[in-house]
Amino acid sequence: MAAKIIIVEDNESVRSIVRMALELGQYEVIEAGDGKAGLQRLEEHPDCALVITDLVMPVMDGFELLRRIRDEKGKSDLPVFVLSAEKEATDALRHGATGVIRKPFSPIELLEVIRGALEPKS
Template sequence: MKILVIDDDGDVRKFILTTLTRENHTVFEAGDGNQGLQLLQEHRDISVVITDLIMPEKEGLETIIEIRSLLPAIKILAISGGGKVGPDNYLVLADTLGANSTLKKPFTGKELLDALRNL
């Protein structure tokens, strides 16, 4: 499976990348929504996007809306630690805006893989 990971935290991206490549997935990574959308334009065969919700430049909720308009069938897993207000509010909003599933940070590799399987 080809998966795009969008997160401004390099450590989180590395953890996700390591977890997914061990399962033989092809992983692309981006530090914000703008970079992620560019990668989606270049690699139309990506089947899943994992996106953080709180990022500089283009945040995750806006990114989800744009992805849905460009590629309505792509699967989206929204992740968030929530910042100052906690993750639950952001994750509920991500569901409303088109995420197929959500996952609260911090999460384990098993939780991530289970969430992907459930997509």
């Protein structure tokens, strides 16, 4: 069964690029347009293997989403990667992000990072 990945990104174009790359990698993709919707998707899909989130979004930003995921019982070890071109990426790592995928990124680069996080180390 394909690993489920939740993408939380308000920019529809970026979300579409991430979705297409992940689908090429045979992952099941669930989308959300802001942090609040991302939390809802996480509740709907507790078997989610990884979250990819933007930082700057309306309604609930990526920092608040990250904080809530890390505070949630049973989700503190869930890999959360931040999509960012912003200097806030360093702050995201300090707040518990697993890693940063810097914009602009290539689909191949994105897949390599995600595979590295999800596939068992040999």
